[in-house]
Amino acid sequence: MRIAVLALEGLFDSGLTVTLDAFATANSLSGKLLGGTPRFDVTVVGVRKKVTSAQGLIIPVKPITPDLKPDWIIVPALRATTPETLLPSLQRPDVRQAKAQLLQWHQEGAQVGSSCIGTFLIADAGLLDGREATTSWSLAPFFRQRYPKVLLDETRMLVPSAIGVTAGAAMGHLDLALWLIRKASPELASLVSRYLLADIRSSQAFYIIPNHLAQADPLISHFERWSRDHLQEGFSLQEAAKALGTSTRSLQRRCQAVLGKSPLAYFQDLRVERAQALLHGSGMDVEAIATEVGYVDGATLRTLLRDRLGRGVRELRADLR
Incomplete structure (x- = not known):
């Protein structure tokens, strides 16, 4: 597999390395x-002769020449944390x-992989219009605003599509690399995971x-503030809209545009977050935590945590130790 890693000025050092x-x-x-x-022929290339990372390190890059015909192009993230x-x-x-x-290589048949902020660059090129993708969860609202044609799901860590694959925030670069290794050889990917003490993660939701x-x-x-004050009482779209001085329709539309989900789904996210905090530090049992976040029994909370985070109560308590 021929891989071109496209290094740009101010890239995120850890993402590349x-x-x-x-x-x-x-x-x-x-x-x-x-x-x-060796399964992978990896070349670090740049559109400039000299590339400096965000930490000031000089990245040795090769020039892009007509004979370079990669199977995959990987776009490491730029070091940017705010819009x-x-x-x-x-x-x-x-x-x-x-x-x-990128567009030229893609037209010649190459696939494109990116992680974190790298997904913005691919979306900017128009390659993700009408396709599913993921990116750094912290910049998801800005991504939705800038690229409304992209079907973003920031809860997922890896999203394959017809043009390649996108991965989640920061260390999602490792998940992306392991995914590509697994495409070449599942056995090899398993070995690399063991040597690096890393596994492909399916979700960013936990973070x-x-x-x-x-x-x-x-x-x-x-x-959000209204919701936190009413977690125990349960959700009412009408009451929320009235308290915020807006219509139910406006609240629904704004939640969808900014968060990519309904007001109820976001309310559930806050319940999950609160439950996680209580599982970690309160010493309360599951039934008491369920009451604290507005559920009548622990079974409902267990189901919600499993659906949203892919982990049960026992696993979450172990994760948070």
Whole structure:
């Protein structure tokens, strides 16, 4: 598999290095333990002769030449954590040149993989219109605002599509690399996972902070505060809209536009977050926690936690130790 890693100025250092380390480990194990030849021909390329990482390190890149015909292009994330820092980066000349190169490679048959902020660059190139994708959960509201044609689901860690695959926040770069290794050889991917003490994660939901997402919009921020005050009472769309001085329809539309979900679904997210906190530090049993977040019994809460987080109560208590 021929892989071109497209390095851009100010990239997220760990995103690049963890990607390269995963493929280097796979090639080493393929030869030493599986008796085969290296599976991955990885080239770090740049649209500029000199590329400096966000931490100031010089990235050795090769120029893009006509004879470079990758099977996959990987776009590491830029180091940007807010819309205010990301937007100028997407408008840089080198980023515009990189998008044009991505489109050319894609037209020649290459697939595209990205993680975290890298997904913004692919979406900016128009490659994700009408397709499912994921990105850094913390910038999901901004992503929805900027790319309304993309079917975003930030709760997922990996989302394959016809153009390639997108992965979640920050260390999702490792999940992306392991996913590509698994496509070549499940046995090799299992070995790499063991050597790196890493597994492909299916969901970002466990890591999402609902309060952070709410700050992207004033109405949603007010709705979040109202919801936290009414977790024990249960959800009423009519009461929420009345308290916020808006219509039920407006609240529903705004939640969908900013959060990609209904007001009730976001209310449930807050219940899950509160339940997680109580499982960790309160010493309360499941029945008492269920009452605290507005459920009549622990069974309903157990089902909600399993559906949303992919973990049961016992696993969550172990995760939070």
